[in-house]
Amino acid sequence: MNTPHDHHQHCNHDHHHGSHDHQGIKTHLHEDALVCSGEREISGELETVKKQLVSEIELLAAWIEKNGGIIGHIKALVEAASPVTVISTTGEEVAAREIAGSVIHVSVVAIVFNINPSNLECRMATLLGDLQK
Numbered sequence: 001m002n003t004p005h006d007h008h009q010h011c012n013h014d015h016h017h018g019s020h021d022h023q024g025i026k027t028h029l030h031e032d033a034l035v036c037s038g039e040r041e042i043s044g045e046l047e048t049v050k051k052q053l054v055s056e057i058e059l060l061a062a063w064i065e066k067n068g069g070i071i072g073h074i075k076a077l078v079e080a081a082s083p084v085t086v087i088s089t090t091g092e093e094v095a096a097r098e099i100a101g102s103v104i105h106v107s108v109v110a111i112v113f114n115i116n117p118s119n120l121e122c123r124m125a126t127l128l129g130d131l132q133k
Helices: 045-064 116-130
Strands: 026-030 033-041 072-078 085-089 094-099 103-113
Touching: 026 116, 033 116, 045 072, 045 103, 045 116, 103 116
Parallel strands: none
Antiparallel strands: 026 033, 033 103, 072 103, 085 094
16 A cells, blocks of 8 residues: 555645655555554654654544544654764864764554545655654
8 A cells, every 4th residue: 555646636635834755654454454654764853853743643633533533543653862972082182972863763653444545644744744844
């Protein structure tokens, strides 16, 4: 079910941005449930991304219910290699300092019933795309 498609032909959901990327979005059926997952590498501040992800998951849940779907489970995982230690010298003293990591890996999975797979893929792509803004 993870196939490229014409956005205007298959993506039937509300946008508040111009386009989105379906790369990394996968769907499959497990018994009667539709499982849709996606992941992205995102640049940003960890706390900001976590807060935004909570809001995006709330919006996804509302979208599923608005479209007649039933939520089995929605989960997200946020990983960050932080802090990063930078060690440097210009030839004299060696300095070490910690800086916050800026690359964050986000994974989201939705296990749902009664939702069109293509529409859910589009909505997942929107969620992940909005985190990158």
